[in-house]
Amino acid sequence: MRTGKRLAGAVVAAGVSLLVVSACSGGGSSDSGKSVSTSFADCATKPNDCNGGTTKKGGTLTYTIEKTIDSWNLLDSDGNTVDYAQIVDGILPSVFNGMPDLNAAMNTDLVTSVEQTSASPQTIVYKINKDAVWDDGTPITADDFVYTWQTQNGKDCKDCNAASTSGFSQMKSVTGSDNGKTVTVVYDTPFTDWKQPFGPILPAHIAKQHGDLATSWKWFGATVPNYSAGAYKISDYKKDTSVTLVPNPRWYGKVKPSLDTLVYRIITDQAQAVPALQNNEVQAIYPQPSQDIVNQVKALAPNVQYTLGKGLNWEHIDLNLKNKFLADKTLRQAIFTAVNRQAIIDKTVGQFVPGLKPLNNRNFMPGQTGYKDTVTSAGVGNGDIEKAKKLLTDAGYKGVGTALTTPAGEPVAIRMSYSTGNTLRQQTSELFQSEMQQLGIKVTVVPVSLGKVLGSGDFDVIVYAWVGTPFPFAGGVQLWTSDGGSNYGNWVNPQADALYKQAASETDVKKAADTLNQADQMLSNDFYVLPLFQKPTFLAVYANYANIRDNATNIGPSYNSNEWGLRATAK
Amino acid sequence: MLAYVIRRVFMSIPILFGSTILVFLIVKFSGDPLEGLKLRNPPPPPQTILNEERRLRLDQPLWEQYWLWLKNLVLHGDFGPSVHSNMNIGNELGDRLLVTLRLVLVSVLIALIFAVITGVVSAVKQYSVTDYSFTFLGFLFLAMPSFWFAILLKSAGIAYNQATGTQTFFTIGDKSPFLVDDSAWGNIKDIAGHMVLPTIALGLISYAAWSRFQRAAMLEVLNSDYVRLARAKGLRSRQVLVRHALRTALIPLTTVTALDIAALLGGAVITERVFQWHGLGEFLLTSIAGRDAYAMMGWLLVSAIIVIIFNLIADLMYSVLDPRIRYE
Numbered sequence: 001m002r003t004g005k006r007l008a009g010a011v012v013a014a015g016v017s018l019l020v021v022s023a024c025s026g027g028g029s030s031d032s033g034k035s036v037s038t039s040f041a042d043c044a045t046k047p048n049d050c051n052g053g054t055t056k057k058g059g060t061l062t063y064t065i066e067k068t069i070d071s072w073n074l075l076d077s078d079g080n081t082v083d084y085a086q087i088v089d090g091i092l093p094s095v096f097n098g099m100p101d102l103n104a105a106m107n108t109d110l111v112t113s114v115e116q117t118s119a120s121p122q123t124i125v126y127k128i129n130k131d132a133v134w135d136d137g138t139p140i141t142a143d144d145f146v147y148t149w150q151t152q153n154g155k156d157c158k159d160c161n162a163a164s165t166s167g168f169s170q171m172k173s174v175t176g177s178d179n180g181k182t183v184t185v186v187y188d189t190p191f192t193d194w195k196q197p198f199g200p201i202l203p204a205h206i207a208k209q210h211g212d213l214a215t216s217w218k219w220f221g222a223t224v225p226n227y228s229a230g231a232y233k234i235s236d237y238k239k240d241t242s243v244t245l246v247p248n249p250r251w252y253g254k255v256k257p258s259l260d261t262l263v264y265r266i267i268t269d270q271a272q273a274v275p276a277l278q279n280n281e282v283q284a285i286y287p288q289p290s291q292d293i294v295n296q297v298k299a300l301a302p303n304v305q306y307t308l309g310k311g312l313n314w315e316h317i318d319l320n321l322k323n324k325f326l327a328d329k330t331l332r333q334a335i336f337t338a339v340n341r342q343a344i345i346d347k348t349v350g351q352f353v354p355g356l357k358p359l360n361n362r363n364f365m366p367g368q369t370g371y372k373d374t375v376t377s378a379g380v381g382n383g384d385i386e387k388a389k390k391l392l393t394d395a396g397y398k399g400v401g402t403a404l405t406t407p408a409g410e411p412v413a414i415r416m417s418y419s420t421g422n423t424l425r426q427q428t429s430e431l432f433q434s435e436m437q438q439l440g441i442k443v444t445v446v447p448v449s450l451g452k453v454l455g456s457g458d459f460d461v462i463v464y465a466w467v468g469t470p471f472p473f474a475g476g477v478q479l480w481t482s483d484g485g486s487n488y489g490n491w492v493n494p495q496a497d498a499l500y501k502q503a504a505s506e507t508d509v510k511k512a513a514d515t516l517n518q519a520d521q522m523l524s525n526d527f528y529v530l531p532l533f534q535k536p537t538f539l540a541v542y543a544n545y546a547n548i549r550d551n552a553t554n555i556g557p558s559y560n561s562n563e564w565g566l567r568a569t570a571k
Numbered sequence: 572m573l574a575y576v577i578r579r580v581f582m583s584i585p586i587l588f589g590s591t592i593l594v595f596l597i598v599k600f601s602g603d604p605l606e607g608l609k610l611r612n613p614p615p616p617p618q619t620i621l622n623e624e625r626r627l628r629l630d631q632p633l634w635e636q637y638w639l640w641l642k643n644l645v646l647h648g649d650f651g652p653s654v655h656s657n658m659n660i661g662n663e664l665g666d667r668l669l670v671t672l673r674l675v676l677v678s679v680l681i682a683l684i685f686a687v688i689t690g691v692v693s694a695v696k697q698y699s700v701t702d703y704s705f706t707f708l709g710f711l712f713l714a715m716p717s718f719w720f721a722i723l724l725k726s727a728g729i730a731y732n733q734a735t736g737t738q739t740f741f742t743i744g745d746k747s748p749f750l751v752d753d754s755a756w757g758n759i760k761d762i763a764g765h766m767v768l769p770t771i772a773l774g775l776i777s778y779a780a781w782s783r784f785q786r787a788a789m790l791e792v793l794n795s796d797y798v799r800l801a802r803a804k805g806l807r808s809r810q811v812l813v814r815h816a817l818r819t820a821l822i823p824l825t826t827v828t829a830l831d832i833a834a835l836l837g838g839a840v841i842t843e844r845v846f847q848w849h850g851l852g853e854f855l856l857t858s859i860a861g862r863d864a865y866a867m868m869g870w871l872l873v874s875a876i877i878v879i880i881f882n883l884i885a886d887l888m889y890s891v892l893d894p895r896i897r898y899e
Contacts, residue, residue: 062748068857070655070656070657070658071655071656071657072657076656077608077615077619077623078655078656078657080611154616154618158618158622159622161615161619161622161623161656162615162616162619163611163615163619164611164613164614164615164616165616166613169616221656221657222657236748236749238746238748239666239849240849241744241746241748241849242744242748244748244749261749263748263749265743265744265748267743267847268844268847268853268857269844269845269847272742272743272844272845272846272847275722275725275726275729275742275743276742276743278729279725279728279729279732279738279740279741279742280738281741281742281743281747282743449601449602449603449606450606450610451602451603451605451606451607451609451610452602452603452606454610455603455609464610467611469613474613475613478613478614485614485617486610486614
């Protein structure tokens with residue numbers, strides 16, 4: 001009888017939810033004033049320790065990733081996704097890890113010291129922890145470093161589809177000594193981001209069992225890892241559905257996992273992550289936030305805690321300097337002066353990320369060592385329409401504010417391109433269009449295939465995103481120098497070129513950061529790329545789990561998965 | 572009959588051939604499959620991009636890319652390289668077809684049973700409260716966008732779980748990653764818990780359309796002369812309905828069902844996405860997003876073959892249900 005009543009009650013509850021859910025899911029009420037809940041309140045001041053706590057032994061945590069695993073080799077171009085990186089971090093160690101504060105920290109479980117022992121030639125000496133072993137008992141040695149180098153240096157293995165050769169291609173030699181527990185890397189040319197390589201390393205002794213460099217590299221990509229030198233090892237993989245990890249009994253690190261099982265659940269449609277969280281099928285999610293997702297999670301408080309962070313993805317507006325109108329620096333200055341970045345933020349991501357401010361650097365993110373405002377002094381991005389009009393009038397442009405023509409009398413008309421289907425960029429483009437209308441510039445908003453138009457240069461103005469990194473120096477050369485492969489808008493400034501190259505080949509990181517900022521200031525003054533904002537990240541997790549926190553770097557919140565666990569005391 | 576089947580199969584080959592060319596060209600002109608790779612930061616080395624271009628045959632002229640695909644498919648059963656280097660398109664399609672089959676066949680079976688029952692009852696009790704109720708429900712389900720209905724069902728399932736303190740219904744996937752109770756009963760409960768919501772979501776939309784078809788067909792038959800004659804001869808009502816009327820009235824539904832099953836097997840796209848079933852529908856979406864030309868052509872082939880088979884089944888079912896039809 002009682003069961004019957006309970007069941008009837010449940011059915012009624014389910015029925016009622018059918019009627020009310022649509023009203024709620026539209027994004028009705030929200031606690032829009034907060035970007036974090038209680039557990040994450042200290043993340044702004046203590047990003048590396050927030051949501052901490054003592055854990056108790058046992059339990060399972062299911063965490064979502066958004067992409068299926070196409071290759072099991074993280075270092076391969078096909079496997080190099082943020083999603084898979086999160087799993088790998090539990091099984092393959094890196095020498096340095098990207099931390100929540102966006103700086104790189106030495107992995108003291110793997111190495112006891114890493115030092116630059118000489119500036120010329122740049123020499124780095126790694127001392128491997130003597131207890132560090134693979135889960136079959138084989139010690140981690142210089143052989144693993146050598147294999148990782150050879151497969152990614154672009155010379156020894158042409159058929160290894162390395163995701164990046166950055167750093168490795170500049171290494172002259174990688175040698176082992178002290179029974180393989182000391183690794184000495186000598187660079188041909190100095191590499192400022194020397195902390196970047198060897199994240200992670202691959203097991204050379206396993207590779208040896210599977211053929212030459214290229215064959216073993218492909219084997220690593222095609223085979224579910226049955227090896228580990230991390231806190232966990234993979235116990236089960238259900239294709240396109242989940243990867244299950246259990247503690248590695250040979251783990252040599254200081255913090256042993258307290259969880260019995262850690263499951264990475266693949267949910268390819270992020271809109272489905274919140275219902276799964278609500279139904280306790282998963283206990284932690286890390287989707288790209290939208291207003292709907294944020295509001296739905298807020299409704300699950302206090303059982304579920306959340307934090308909106310600032311990611312390393314940053315949106316920007318680029319001008320194509322080969323365009324006949326945009327070749328004129330004054331027009332470029334007027335355009336960037338008229339763009340109101342805060343208004344764009346407020347009308348897009350600002351709807352659910354309170355307090356988000358414009359980004360003022362193209363290489364460093366706020367909080368990262370080296371960050372400095374290199375944009376404001378150029379007087380751009382504040383929506384100063386009157387100043388923009390004056391610039392154009394003074395330069396001899398006609399029809400300012402109505403129908404702009406060049407001093408030679410040609411009407412100014414440009415295209416604003418954004419990636420097809422990207423609502424955020426479409427909104428940004430439309431806001432840009434209305435701002436330009438106030439200057440009299442006719443802007444046509446065009447959805448495009450990003451790779452196609454960037455490669456061919458078939459754009460005038462375009463909005464898209466780059467991904468920042470804790471290792472920004474090498475990227476500067478690629479993105480901004482006149483012969484850099486990703487300088488799609490064709491900015492040419494020989495002085496800046498020299499600075500970018502100098503910054504990438506320094507042995508003094510502070511000096512490199514200053515040099516990079518000088519070059520970035522030049523870029524601001526040439527009005528080529530206007531940074532808009534950092535895209536937000538969003539982590540939601542059940543309150544009874546401790547030590548899970550946002551990490552916007554490429555290894556994601558899983559950077560410390562060995563510390564995750566059920567709270568010893570209820571919060 | 573056999574000659575008819577063979578003739579139909581051969582007639583479909585040029586259609587298949589033409590459609591693969593069309594899809595190939597559409598995908599090829601829609602963008603660069605290596606766009607994501609090229610836009611990475613830090614960027615991949617040029618050698619990696621070259622290797623990928625070679626592997627995906629992008630360094631060859633369009634006609635040669637297509638010819639190689641066709642040749643390898645016919646001679647070796649090779650569906651061509653996917654954008655994802657470790658994916659074997661043929662195996663992937665096979666795995667996913669099984670997932671979709673499980674979802675579609677169960678939901679179709681349930682929808683069909685309910686559609687026939689309610690269609691017949693509605694027709695027999697035309698303009699009664701029952702008829703109006705079924706009509707209202709039919710149109711309600713027809714009008715409901717399937718993704719919205721799926722989300723409503725999920726919410727209902729979650730509310731039920733929370734109210735009972737159980738984990739009866741699941742909202743993602745077709746099975747749990749691992750089970751605490753790994754007994755046979757535990758597995759059955761787990762699979763059923765994952766199947767209920769997507770099956771209802773997919774089945775109700777089909778049910779709504781089919782019940783209307785069945786009602787209309789049944790009404791037409793019930794008002795025909797031979798049914799009137801059967802009644803006049805004094806046959807029992809049940810005998811008239813089941814043996815004489817229903818058998819004839821099932822013919823239109825047979826056609827519709829066969830065609831709908833074919834379409835659903837091609838990919839219950841929305842249901843699979845909302846409930847995270849990794850079937851053919853999701854495969855199609857992923858292939859489109861990744862501009863994975865050979866994967867899309869593989870999907871097209873499988874879907875087209877399914878459509879051809881089910882069309883054939885529909886035609887053959889005619890001859891079973893209607894003795895007047897004989898294929899030569």
